[in-house]
Structures are given as C-alpha cells and as structure tokens.
Amino acid sequence: METLKGKQAAFEIGVVIHKRVVDDIGDNYGYDCDEVLVYEFQKVGLIVDRVAGLHDEFLKLAAPVEVLGQAAAELHLKKRTHIGEITHDNPTPPLYLPIFLPSSSFSFVAGVDLQFEWDESEAFIKQADGSLFSWCERFRCYNHMIYGIVNNGESAVVLKFNGRKFNWEPGESLMWKLETEAIVKEVFPLHDETKRKQLLKRWALNLWDLTNQPIDEIYAYYGTKIATYFAFLGMYTKWLLFPAVFGLILQLVDFGSLQLFVLPIFFICITSWAVLFFQFWKRKNSTLLARWQISYSAGSESAYKYMDTEWSSFHSSAASAKKWGENKGKENEKFQREEWFGRMMRFRNDAIIILSIICLQLPFELAYAHLYESIGSDVVKFGLTAGYLFAIQYFTQIGGKVSVKLIKDEKNKCSEYRANSLVYKVFGLYFMQSYIGILYHAVLHRNFMTLRQVIIQRLIISEVLENLMENSLPYVKYSYRKYRAIRHKRKREKGYAGGKHIFNSRVEKEYFKPVYAASIGDELEDGLFDDFLELALQFGMIMMFACAFPPAFAFAALNNITEIRADALKIIVMFRRPVPRVDATIGAWLNIFQFLIVVSICTNCALLVCLYDREGKWNISPGLAAILIMEHVLLLIKFGFSRIVPEEPDWVKANRMKNATHAQNMCSKQLLRNISGRRGMLVKANCN
Incomplete structure (x- = not known):
C-alpha cells in the first residue's frame, strides 16, 4: 500500500x-x-x-x-476527479463523502471519471x-x-x-x-500485517457489535466483492430480527382457534419483509458504490461488456468518425449475431442441466425421501442419511464439472458473467438436494412432525457442522503443508533437527495457507460461492417452510450473528489474502434469493392447504379459496413492492447522470478541438 x-x-x-x-x-x-x-x-x-x-x-x-x-x-x-459542482449548502447525502475546499465553506460534489x-x-x-x-x-x-x-x-x-x-x-x-x-x-x-491486525481487532474479535462491521476498511483491504458480501450479510442479519421475534411469539403464545388465522397473517408479513429487504438492499448497494467511487452500474449488461472501453479507443479524428459511420451497420449485425448466439447457447445449457436434474437426480431424491419416511428404525435412518450425504457430494461434483464444460461454449462477456452462469447451474443441483425431500414430506405425506424434525436438523446440526468444517479444514490444510515442507527438508538434509527457529518466514506461512476458493472448483472465482450458498440455502429453508416452523427465523438470526465473526476470522487468519474481484454486487445470488421468495409463496400456501384440509380430500372450501386468493395477493405484493421502492436513491442517480453528462461534454469538446485543429492545419498547408 x-x-x-x-x-x-x-x-x-x-x-x-x-x-x-x-x-x-x-x-x-x-x-x-x-x-x-x-x-x-x-x-x-x-x-x-x-x-x-x-x-x-x-x-x-x-x-x-x-x-x-x-x-x-x-x-x-479511470478514476474519480475533482471536476464537479460547488455549492454553498452542502446538499450531499450523509453516505456520500464530500470534499471541502481549503479556507472555504463550500462543499464539493465529485462526479467525473477520467483516465x-x-x-x-x-x-x-x-x-x-x-x-x-x-x-x-x-x-x-x-x-x-x-x-x-x-x-x-x-x-x-x-x-x-x-x-x-x-x-x-x-x-x-x-x-x-x-x-x-x-x-x-x-x-x-x-497480507499487510498492520492492517490485518487492525481488522482482526475491530472486526473479527469485536463480539459486542453484533451486526455492525467496518465495511469501508474491509473494502480498502479486500476489495469490492468481499466487502459487498459482508455488507449484505450484516444487513440480512439485522433485518432477520423482526421475523425472529415474530416467529418466537407464534411458538410461545397459544392462540387456540385463531392459530389458523395467525399463520396466514404471519406469512403475509414475512413475504412483505423479504421483498422490502431486497429492495432496500439494492438501494444500499448503489449507495456503497457511490461511496466507494465506483461509477458503473453492475446490474447492466452493457456496463460489463463495455466497462473496460476507454475514451482513447475512439480516435479523435474526422476520418475515424467517418469510418465508424460506414461500418456501423456491419457492427450492429455482428453484435446482434453474437447476442442471439450467446442466448441460444445459454438456453441450451440450462435445458441440459434442468433435464438432467429431472431425469437423474429427482428420482434419487424422491427414493431417499420415501425410504426415510417408511423406515422405522432411527439407526437405519441415520445410516441412510449418511449414505445419502456422501452420494449427493459425488453427484454435485459431477454436475459442477458438466456445468464448467457447458459454460465454455457460452461466450460470456466477462469472468463474472461466466461465474454467474455457473452459479445458476450448480445452485439448481443444491436446490434439489436441499428441498425436494422436505417438499415430499410436506405435500405428499403431510407429516408435519417429520417436516419440523428435518428443518431443525438442517438449521442446527447441518449449520453447526458446516461452520466447524469451514473453519477447521483450512487449519488442517495449513498444518499438513507445513509438515510436508519440514519433512522434505529433513530428507534432503540429513541430520536436520527441525524446529520453530527455521520456520519463521511470514511470507512462507502465508504461502502454506489455503487459497480462498470455492469447494466445488476454482471456476467459481473465489470462496464467496460457499458463503453465499450457505445463506441462500438457509433463506430458502426458513422462507419455504415458514408456516410449518416459524421459530426457524430465530435460529437463522442467531447463526448469522455467529457467521459474521466466523467468516471474518476465517478470511483474516486462516486463508491467504484473496485476489480482489471487480464485481460490485452479489450478482446471480440476488436473482436466486428473489426466485426463492416466489417459490416460498407457493410452498407455504400448499402448507396452509394441508393444515386447513384435515380430511385430506383437497376440497376447495371457502377457507381453501381464501388461501388461493392470498397466493395471488402475495405475488402481487412481490412484484408491486419491487416497483414502489426504487432500487437506486435519487441522489445517487443524479450524481451518476451528472458524471456521464460531464464526461460526454468534455470528450465532445476535445473531439471538436481536435477536428478543428486538424482542419486548421490542412488550410494552412494548402495556403503555403
């Protein structure tokens, strides 16, 4: 630094x-x-x-x-410059960092990015x-x-x-x-030891601030993508406190005959909560981009495709402008061909993954769920679950390798697009593994006791084991690599006694630490895939079966409070310093979370149908008709709130538009000066 x-x-x-x-x-x-x-x-x-x-x-x-x-x-x-607008009343929002001019009360609003x-x-x-x-x-x-x-x-x-x-x-x-x-x-x-120790003290070991994190310091040390993940995790955990308290009240208070009316109200509130959370997350994400002086819109395809296009590539001469105009039609046709070819390849690959899940993995998942329901011995159930967990790891690795081969033919615009495409495909495998058995218990067998046992098992036992594994495996890998290095030294130099006095190089210790990478493969860019996958599976579990077990939100909130410090400790101490990534949003995971909201509306309405339809005949009584109406209302809320709450604050949008306008005006003036100067030189040459 x-x-x-x-x-x-x-x-x-x-x-x-x-x-x-x-x-x-x-x-x-x-x-x-x-x-x-x-x-x-x-x-x-x-x-x-x-x-x-x-x-x-x-x-x-x-x-x-x-x-x-x-x-x-x-x-x-391209970097942010001091070219902007000077005002007297400092209208910049609190999260935007104003620059104060010397010996003056004026505030400066920066905006233009230049080379x-x-x-x-x-x-x-x-x-x-x-x-x-x-x-x-x-x-x-x-x-x-x-x-x-x-x-x-x-x-x-x-x-x-x-x-x-x-x-x-x-x-x-x-x-x-x-x-x-x-x-x-x-x-x-x-690692920069000074900065690393500061983060360790202020972040990973700061147990009193449950959800607050030094996001700006995380961004300065790790880059945009990791800082965005922890900002999302902190906001998600803080927002979980409301449904956690609501769910505990439903569990502890006996509403008697009103229980069937309270559950629909609970789920309507939860759906509204989830939709509002993601809309306000988009607003916070855009605010973070402005605060970190990142000017491009990560949600736009054109932003990724042309983000690295420099103004110097557009030659400032009349001849090049004329040539560009002549080739404009051919360039448009080329872009259209590439666009539709890429879309067709992605559609083909997605169809292959979906058909593979339906034809290969779905029968396996349903067979496991049926056997688990029919077996009476708990010991046999435990053995069946162990074999199932071992088998799905093997299936996931095969699916990941197939997905990697498929995305190579998609001609994605950048590495982040390629990673997002792989995330969609791999998450489809995990989605089937995590939820199909639970849906089988809920819809076909209507065994709510088994359903709650499975949910508790996944939320408590699985997450505890995952936290232990993801924090212990890096240390085991580091110790093993260090042991091999010392053993190799002893074999090469006979009589070498070893000891800590020869292993005192900090850079070598960093080299022995494992790389922060995804467990399924390096093609997923970094280890954030595993962290986001854990959050997505947790969110799907608590949302899709909210009416069956409302206290699940309290378990999730408690787990995430621990997860913030565990992930911070893991990335600071146990791994190498990750390679910084340019992606400034949570990418494909945002679409996955929103997809889970829509699925949760359908699954919870089905759960309420099972609760109301005591006889199991699926008769459309007035109560069931009310549930169907509620499903449509919730879908309307889902898509309505996404339009009511804007994804970007007005001040961020205004600064971004001002930035683009200033840059366009400056480049236009420079282009005109170059053309005028070129013509002046030609006139002077003709006169001579």
Whole structure:
C-alpha cells in the first residue's frame, strides 16, 4: 500500500520460485533466472525483498505510489476527479463523502471519471484511507508490471536454472516464460500485517457489535466483492430480527382457534419483509458504490461488456468518425449475431442441466425421501442419511464439472458473467438436494412432525457442522503443508533437527495457507460461492417452510450473528489474502434469493392447504379459496413492492447522470478541438 513520503510501501505481492542450486553448465554461460527476475523487477521500480524458505525462495514485492501511478497511466485506469459542482449548502447525502475546499465553506460534489495521468495526480480523489489507489487498482497495476516485463532486445537471452538452460525470446513475457518452465511456482497477494491486525481487532474479535462491521476498511483491504458480501450479510442479519421475534411469539403464545388465522397473517408479513429487504438492499448497494467511487452500474449488461472501453479507443479524428459511420451497420449485425448466439447457447445449457436434474437426480431424491419416511428404525435412518450425504457430494461434483464444460461454449462477456452462469447451474443441483425431500414430506405425506424434525436438523446440526468444517479444514490444510515442507527438508538434509527457529518466514506461512476458493472448483472465482450458498440455502429453508416452523427465523438470526465473526476470522487468519474481484454486487445470488421468495409463496400456501384440509380430500372450501386468493395477493405484493421502492436513491442517480453528462461534454469538446485543429492545419498547408 502506498504510504506517506519518506516511508516505505508495504509488501503486497509474493512470488514463489524454486531454490537455485549450483549450475553444472558453467558460470559464464547464460544468466541466472532468479537474478534476472530480481533485476527486471527493480528496473520497473518495484521494491524487492528476497526471503529463503525451507525448500523455496520468496520474492516480496512493493511499489511506491509513483510507480503505481505510472502503471495506472499505462493501463488507462479511470478514476474519480475533482471536476464537479460547488455549492454553498452542502446538499450531499450523509453516505456520500464530500470534499471541502481549503479556507472555504463550500462543499464539493465529485462526479467525473477520467483516465488517470500521474502528472495530474492531484486532480484525482483519494480513497477513504488516504491512499490514491484502491486495492483492486493496485493489484491490476502489480499484474501489469509483473507480467509486462518483456525482452525488448533483438536477440534471445539465454537463461539458466538448476542445470537447465532456455531462451528468453524477443517480445516474450519473462514471468510467463518462467511459469511455463516451472521455475516460478506462484504469484499471490500478501497480507499487510498492520492492517490485518487492525481488522482482526475491530472486526473479527469485536463480539459486542453484533451486526455492525467496518465495511469501508474491509473494502480498502479486500476489495469490492468481499466487502459487498459482508455488507449484505450484516444487513440480512439485522433485518432477520423482526421475523425472529415474530416467529418466537407464534411458538410461545397459544392462540387456540385463531392459530389458523395467525399463520396466514404471519406469512403475509414475512413475504412483505423479504421483498422490502431486497429492495432496500439494492438501494444500499448503489449507495456503497457511490461511496466507494465506483461509477458503473453492475446490474447492466452493457456496463460489463463495455466497462473496460476507454475514451482513447475512439480516435479523435474526422476520418475515424467517418469510418465508424460506414461500418456501423456491419457492427450492429455482428453484435446482434453474437447476442442471439450467446442466448441460444445459454438456453441450451440450462435445458441440459434442468433435464438432467429431472431425469437423474429427482428420482434419487424422491427414493431417499420415501425410504426415510417408511423406515422405522432411527439407526437405519441415520445410516441412510449418511449414505445419502456422501452420494449427493459425488453427484454435485459431477454436475459442477458438466456445468464448467457447458459454460465454455457460452461466450460470456466477462469472468463474472461466466461465474454467474455457473452459479445458476450448480445452485439448481443444491436446490434439489436441499428441498425436494422436505417438499415430499410436506405435500405428499403431510407429516408435519417429520417436516419440523428435518428443518431443525438442517438449521442446527447441518449449520453447526458446516461452520466447524469451514473453519477447521483450512487449519488442517495449513498444518499438513507445513509438515510436508519440514519433512522434505529433513530428507534432503540429513541430520536436520527441525524446529520453530527455521520456520519463521511470514511470507512462507502465508504461502502454506489455503487459497480462498470455492469447494466445488476454482471456476467459481473465489470462496464467496460457499458463503453465499450457505445463506441462500438457509433463506430458502426458513422462507419455504415458514408456516410449518416459524421459530426457524430465530435460529437463522442467531447463526448469522455467529457467521459474521466466523467468516471474518476465517478470511483474516486462516486463508491467504484473496485476489480482489471487480464485481460490485452479489450478482446471480440476488436473482436466486428473489426466485426463492416466489417459490416460498407457493410452498407455504400448499402448507396452509394441508393444515386447513384435515380430511385430506383437497376440497376447495371457502377457507381453501381464501388461501388461493392470498397466493395471488402475495405475488402481487412481490412484484408491486419491487416497483414502489426504487432500487437506486435519487441522489445517487443524479450524481451518476451528472458524471456521464460531464464526461460526454468534455470528450465532445476535445473531439471538436481536435477536428478543428486538424482542419486548421490542412488550410494552412494548402495556403503555403
């Protein structure tokens, strides 16, 4: 992280390379790879610290703010500038960060995003922590510098390493070459110990603030996507307190004959609560984007597709404008073909997954539910459940691999779109595994005692076991990798005694920690898939069967209060520092949560039908007709509230529109000046 002038920047990137032994080719033949790599890193301005590990060598990299600024200018990064509107009464909302001009009472509303130029760095707004670049921007700059080192000479450079030699060809990236030759093992982000300890104290170990979290500090250290997840988790937990209290009242208070009237009222309130929560979450999400100076709308397809399009790509000349106009028709046809081809591929892949679930997984799930209902022995039920859990893990892995192969043909616009497409497909598998057996008990057998037992089992036992596994497995993996490294050292050097005194390199400890990745596969970008999946399955459980077990909301609220600190401790202590992601919303999970709301309306109405229809003949009596009317009313509430509550506050929308207008006006004026200057030069040349 860049620091104040006179202080050294913190090391943020680690490079793992094999240890070099004595070369048998000769000292005068070629150059040592590690020496060349260190020299090239220092040549581009990086600060390098070499650390010897047990059987690997580590290069810790840091960059002064000047070096990061030059890399940002080469990448044409867009950043928020001080170009905006000055007002007297400071109309900016509380969550927007105003900038106060010196010796004045005026407030400044920033708005225009322009390409970064290091010579004009004072014109760009700094982050909330005082740094010029966010963690996502710094990581992009590091990648640009590390992988941008190429051989600019006219001839190949001979490199040697551990008795091998190879050529570094002209124009070839040095890092890619060393990774191909298996000399560089990995490049990964490093924890900043000062910031990490602050987060550990203020966040993970702060047990008194149940739902409050330092979201801005999380964003500054981990990036947008992880900060958005914890903001969602905190808001979701806080909103759960209302249905938790309501559900406990229904469980503890005996309403007698009014119980059948109280349950529909409870579910109407719960549905309204869920719809309002997600609408207000969208508002908070847009507020966070404005506060973090992120100007694009993550919910728009065009935002993803053209987010990296720079103004410099639109050449400011009359000839290029004319050429663009001539090719406009062909470009439109190309975009239309790509659009519809991509949609057809996604439709085909989704159909394959759905048919596979119906034809393969659904019979298996129904067979398990039927056997569980018909078996009387609890011991046999336990064995059946154990075998079932083992089998569904195998099925999920197969489904995940098939989904990965399918999305490769979809030609998604970016990595986040590809991850979202995979999330939809994999969640379909988990949805069937988690709910089909419970629906079988509820609708066909109408065994509400078994239904409540299954819900309690999933909410208490399953979530406790999942928390224990996700917090213990990383430590087990870390201990095993450290043990293997020490054992390998002992075998290589006979007589080596071992001990803690040789394992004191912090960068090596970070390297031994597991990567924050999804359990089903690395294609899902990061470990947030598992965390969001746990929340989605929990939300579906408490919503879809709310009328059968209202206290489930209290169990969920208590679990999420613990989950906030457990996830914070996990990501701070047990995993490596994750690679920052640019996705600024919860992505596909928002659509999944809203889908679960619609499904819950249908399932709870079916549960109420079972409660009212005591004889089991499914007669449409006046009470059942009222339930059908309630279902339509709830669906109307679901889609009505989504229109009543706007997804974006007016002040955020106004600032975003002002940003776009200012940028368009500036680019238009620059284009006109360039065209006028070009014509002036032509007239002058003709006169001469």
